[in-house]
Amino acid sequence: MFGFGRKDDGPAEAKASATGRVVAWGAAGRSVWSARDTGTLTRLGFTGNPVGFRAVKLIAEAAAAVPLVAGDGQARFDVHPVLELLRRPNGAQGQAEWFEALFGQLLLSGNGYVEAVGGGGLPVELHVLRSDRMSVVPGTDGWPVAYDYAVGGRKHRFKVGEVSPVLHVRSFHPQDDHYGLSPMQAAATAMDVHNAASRWSKGLLDNAARPSGAIVNSGEDLSPDQYERLATEMEALHQGARNAGRPMLLDGGLDWKPMGFSPSDMEFQKTKEAAAREIATAFGVPPMMLGIPGDATYANYVEANRAFYRLTVLPLVGRVTEALSYWLAQQAGETLRIEADRDRIGALQADRDAEWSRIAGADFLTAEEKRRMLGLPPLDV
Structure with missing residues (x-):
């Protein structure tokens, strides 16, 4: 019942997706x-x-x-x-x-x-x-x-x-x-x-700013070992900001098809400016x-x-x-x-001059009331 003495017919059949000829790579996952x-x-x-x-x-x-x-x-x-x-x-x-x-x-x-x-x-x-x-x-x-x-x-x-x-x-x-x-x-x-x-942006500049894309297999389907090796190499050598735009060396009938955006299309500068504006707002x-x-x-x-x-x-x-x-x-x-001492802040001098002129011209206010409105202490009696 455990299969002892059975004839070895080779490895079990490996099921593969119909899209196995195309391996797409992206930055999917949760934000860190x-x-x-x-x-x-x-x-x-x-x-x-x-x-x-x-x-x-x-x-x-x-x-x-x-x-x-x-x-x-x-x-x-x-x-x-x-x-x-x-x-x-x-x-x-x-x-x-x-x-x-x-x-x-x-x-x-x-x-x-x-x-x-x-x-x-x-x-x-x-x-x-x-x-x-x-x-x-x-x-x-x-x-x-x-x-x-x-x-x-x-x-x-x-x-x-x-x-x-x-x-x-x-x-x-x-x-x-x-x-x-x-x-x-x-x-x-x-x-x-x-x-x-x-x-x-630094990673793209270090690696000639080449865009990302997809690896297309024009030959036979990749075996599980080949697929795992390719996935491991892609993750280790070509993913992340440090490896952004790094050129790839392909063999075994694999072909590189650019499908990503160029740095100008991705508008990194505008993204940075928007983030900088949010920082300034905070x-x-x-x-x-x-x-x-x-x-x-x-x-x-x-x-x-x-x-x-x-x-x-x-x-x-x-x-x-x-x-x-x-x-x-x-x-x-x-x-x-x-x-x-607001009167000695140069950036607010125009506002203070306007306030002083407006209060000084109010004839219906006493001198003490004017001083109080300007934030000054009472005159010595």
Whole structure:
């Protein structure tokens, strides 16, 4: 019953499809997306993508250069310990460099962490901590009771008391109670498309930009071994961006029939530009400011720059300075408010001049009402 003693009639008949003479190759399969953790997004979207790099640098540098003023609601201070602290937060960083690091962390991860050094009263130094090394330790009520900073297997815990030694600034995240949502996460898909298009274009250029097609067998049907060998060689030598357009050496009656698109037909450049525009949209940067062609949203660069400050830079600065004001006021034990000095921002000068002229010409308003509308403190009595 097991077939012992049976005459060997040769190998069993192998069934084959009627389309066995034509072997078509494509890029079928599921899309592969990069991981969405902070380290991967920073590596692929900032250090490995020119659009993401420029968007983050543009916002962070512009926000760090915004002039700041401090006051208590009744007067503005020309000299104040908080202003001196922000001018030189620590021995290694000045104000612009320190704020750029803080804004950069907030853009890359959605979270910014500041450590206060010095016990009692106003801090002696302020340090920006890396967001990918910080983790929130929630208590039984859900509020943070500590922050863990982990480096190379070692961990330091900052305990949250009446006044926290760590300021946590985070962007809005609708599905997370403790961590913010970064523009980099929203732009991750466009980042993958842009990076993949760059790799594919590089592969085509390396291999003479030849299009793909089909292998046609004009002779007898391929045996199972021949088919498997051909499939293995195609997968190993001719699939993927690294092998894009690589020439093939065919034998045994096989013929190459081009059937794909040329690089101009596939419009890789337009694909990259569309992905770049999506990245710029996620960060709130007008594509015109990143050198992306084909965008006619703004009439000129000046208008785009003005919208960039109004819609992206100032809201970011406002969120950070408001959090810093409350936190440092707790440290110092006094009323304090830090905010952007809009009158000294060159990109908004035309808007401010128009606002000042309009309010100054309102004869039905008192001097105090005009100052209040302009965001100025009351005059000393």
